[in-house]
Amino acid sequence: MAGSPFESLEKTLEKHIPPVELKDVRRILFGNDTKKLELSQCAVEAALERDFELQGCMFEAGQEQLRQPRIVRVGLIQNAIVLPTDAPVMEQITALHRRVGEVVEVAAMCGVNIVCFQEAWTMPFAFCTREKMPWTEFAESAEEGPTIRFCQELAKKYNMIVVSPILERDEVHGDTLWNTAVVVSNSGAVLGKTRKNHIPRVGDFNESTYYMEGNTGHQVFQTQFGKIAVNICYGRHHPLNWFMYSMNGAEIIFNPSATVGELSEPMWPIEARNAAIANHCFTCAINRVGTEHFKNEFTSADGKKAHQDLGYFYGSSYVAAPDGSRSPGLSRTRDGLLVAELDLNLTRQINDKWGFKMTGRYDMYAQELTKAVQDDFKPNIVKE
Incomplete structure (x- = not known):
C-alpha cells in the first residue's frame, strides 16, 4: 500500500531490536506489559478464513478484599x-454491514461484551471531497435507520453492547446532519446517542461543510458491563473533552476515528494513552485502514496538485489503561479485531494511588476559565 511501508511499529521493533533490550524498549514506549489473551481456536481460524487480524490482551488489577474483579471484554474493529x-x-452500506457483521461474529466467539466500530463506518470518509452528493445519502436515522436495525440484531443475537458511529440525519430538526455514535444495549434497545463535540477545520477536514458541532454534551451510558462514553475522532485532541466524560463517570471511553498518516500519526499513540492516565479510565482508540479513491479530484488546501485520495488510513487501533500501559496496536494495513479484557477495578485503584482528580483544583480552573471566555479578558501576565 502506497505510503504504508511497514505493518506495525511493534513488529518493526521485534524485528530490529535484540530481545535482551526489547523488553525495556517496550516498557518505556508502552508501559507495563499486557498479558496475551488466549482466544478460542474457532475464533482464530475464523479470523484467518475471513482475512482479518485478531489480537487479544489483558489488563489486570490488584486483588481487593471488598470487591470482586469487574471483568469486561471490549472489541475494537478497524x-x-x-x-x-x-x-x-x-x-456500499450493505457490503460494509456484511463485512463488519462477520467480524462481530468472531468477537462473540471471543466473549466480547462491548464492541465499537470506527467513525462513520458505513461509508467512505468522503468529507475531504467537499461534495454533497452522493455522500449525504449515507446519512440515516439514529433511532430507526437500517444500520441501527442491523446493530440491534447483532446486540440481541450476541448479548453485546454495540457502539455504532454513523452519519446521522435528524429529520425532526430540518434534516440537520450530525456525526453521531449510537449506543445499542445488549437487550437490543437504543440506549442513546452522542454527537461529535469538536469539528476539525484543517484543510480538507473542514467537516462543518457536512454536519454541526454536537449538542449532546458529555453523556455517559450506564450499561450492564460498565459506564462508557464515546469521544468521536477530533475530540481526542481536546483534553477537556476526555476530562468531562471522565467527570461524568466514564470507566471506558471509546474514540472511533478516521485519520490519515501525514495529518496525525505521530499524535495517535500518545493522545488516548495520555487521556487514560490523566482521567483514571480505559481508552479505546479505533482508526480505519486503507486508501479511498474518489472519482473527482479535490485539493487539500496545501498548495499541492489536485488528487483523488486523502492518503492512507493507518489503523493501529489500541487500548490504554489508567496505569499508563497500553496494548499492542493492530496492523497499519489490515482489517482487524482487538479484544481486550479489562478489570474495571483498576480505574479506582489508580485513582487512589495518584489522586489526579482529588488534586485537580477544578474550582480554581473554573474561575479562571470563566474569566478567560469574557470579551474584556486580560491575560495574567506580570511585567517589569
Whole structure:
C-alpha cells in the first residue's frame, strides 16, 4: 500500500531490536506489559478464513478484599471500505454491514461484551471531497435507520453492547446532519446517542461543510458491563473533552476515528494513552485502514496538485489503561479485531494511588476559565 511501508511499529521493533533490550524498549514506549489473551481456536481460524487480524490482551488489577474483579471484554474493529466509492450507496452500506457483521461474529466467539466500530463506518470518509452528493445519502436515522436495525440484531443475537458511529440525519430538526455514535444495549434497545463535540477545520477536514458541532454534551451510558462514553475522532485532541466524560463517570471511553498518516500519526499513540492516565479510565482508540479513491479530484488546501485520495488510513487501533500501559496496536494495513479484557477495578485503584482528580483544583480552573471566555479578558501576565 502506497505510503504504508511497514505493518506495525511493534513488529518493526521485534524485528530490529535484540530481545535482551526489547523488553525495556517496550516498557518505556508502552508501559507495563499486557498479558496475551488466549482466544478460542474457532475464533482464530475464523479470523484467518475471513482475512482479518485478531489480537487479544489483558489488563489486570490488584486483588481487593471488598470487591470482586469487574471483568469486561471490549472489541475494537478497524476495516477498509469494501466496494469502490462510486458503487451505489445502498450496495456500499450493505457490503460494509456484511463485512463488519462477520467480524462481530468472531468477537462473540471471543466473549466480547462491548464492541465499537470506527467513525462513520458505513461509508467512505468522503468529507475531504467537499461534495454533497452522493455522500449525504449515507446519512440515516439514529433511532430507526437500517444500520441501527442491523446493530440491534447483532446486540440481541450476541448479548453485546454495540457502539455504532454513523452519519446521522435528524429529520425532526430540518434534516440537520450530525456525526453521531449510537449506543445499542445488549437487550437490543437504543440506549442513546452522542454527537461529535469538536469539528476539525484543517484543510480538507473542514467537516462543518457536512454536519454541526454536537449538542449532546458529555453523556455517559450506564450499561450492564460498565459506564462508557464515546469521544468521536477530533475530540481526542481536546483534553477537556476526555476530562468531562471522565467527570461524568466514564470507566471506558471509546474514540472511533478516521485519520490519515501525514495529518496525525505521530499524535495517535500518545493522545488516548495520555487521556487514560490523566482521567483514571480505559481508552479505546479505533482508526480505519486503507486508501479511498474518489472519482473527482479535490485539493487539500496545501498548495499541492489536485488528487483523488486523502492518503492512507493507518489503523493501529489500541487500548490504554489508567496505569499508563497500553496494548499492542493492530496492523497499519489490515482489517482487524482487538479484544481486550479489562478489570474495571483498576480505574479506582489508580485513582487512589495518584489522586489526579482529588488534586485537580477544578474550582480554581473554573474561575479562571470563566474569566478567560469574557470579551474584556486580560491575560495574567506580570511585567517589569
